[in-house]
Amino acid sequence: MNKPVLWITRRLSDAALERAQKDYDTIINWHDDPPSQEQIIAMSAKVDAILPCHSEIFDRQTTEQLNDRLKIIANHSVGVDHCDLAALAQKGIRVTNTPDVLSDATAEIALLLMLGAARRAVEGDALVRNGKWETWSPSFMVGKQVSGARLGIIGMGRVGRAMARNARGLNMEVHYFNRSRLSAELEQGAIYHDTLDSLLPDCDFLSLHCPATPETTGIMNAARFAQMPKQSVFVNTARGALVVEEDLIASLQDGQLFAAGLDCFVNEPGGNPEFAKLPNVFMLPHIGSATDRTRDAMGFRALDNLDAFFAGKIPQDLVA
Known part of the structure; x- marks a missing residue:
């Protein structure tokens, strides 16, 4: 045969x-x-x-x-x-x-992006790599502390739950928005929100883990970023189409967001060259599952x- x-x-x-x-x-x-x-x-x-x-x-x-x-x-x-x-x-x-x-590998990248964005990895690496680290003081390279902060997750599927598990290791308070509430066994103490309007104000950090559908395309836009606490951190390892990139850039430029960690973009491969102009964006070339x-x-x-x-x-x- x-x-x-x-x-x-x-x-x-x-x-x-x-x-x-x-x-x-x-x-x-x-x-x-x-x-x-x-x-x-x-x-x-x-x-x-x-x-x-x-x-x-x-x-x-x-x-x-x-x-x-x-x-x-x-x-x-x-x-x-x-x-x-x-x-x-x-x-x-x-x-x-x-x-x-691929849930664990993608959640690892989300954690890397969250930490890298919060602790100014792009700026710090450039200083050392380019031979420009010439001083130190208590005010030098101060970033955002992750441990003990509030993490919001949009999409509590397999990857979202793996990310929540990582976050609990950092003693983060996990909040989530999902199409339906999880069982107590799967929630593991995470706090459910039935709307994004309820979730976003409680997000010192926000991580996307939902699919790109007609309903979720552009779900993160200027109005949604404005609902997050000032100087919060945004992470996307799901799909670039979930984000209105111009609105994300504006939120990073005006200080509404402290930083962003991105593994996916609207245009792939290549990404968005406007992000490369911002020192508070930590980027990877869609390698969430690359182990x-x-x-x-x-x-x-x-x-x-x-x-x-x-x-x-x-x-x-x-x-x-």
């Missing part, structure tokens, strides 16, 4: 690629260049499955041109905002993602979903 033909659009971990090649007739993008929409459409006529990352866009226009041979898209990501799920469902193409396995253990686990989870599908079973992470 012929193996299903699988296109892997980006260079996955070595362990994931080794497993894929054993079980599938694989076409691998060894050069790791992001494919164009035209390439995606053309490849759909040659393969039974695609294993893409969030860098590959399956919008309605692209989806309508996909070949009927393609049966499943097994995403190497938790977020599926790069996929038009309704259009793919209409086309009869199944879609899966990789939840659970060897997590990348192996993400690749394996995507392959688990493909294995189930081609065995005639329902994949555990079916989203469309």
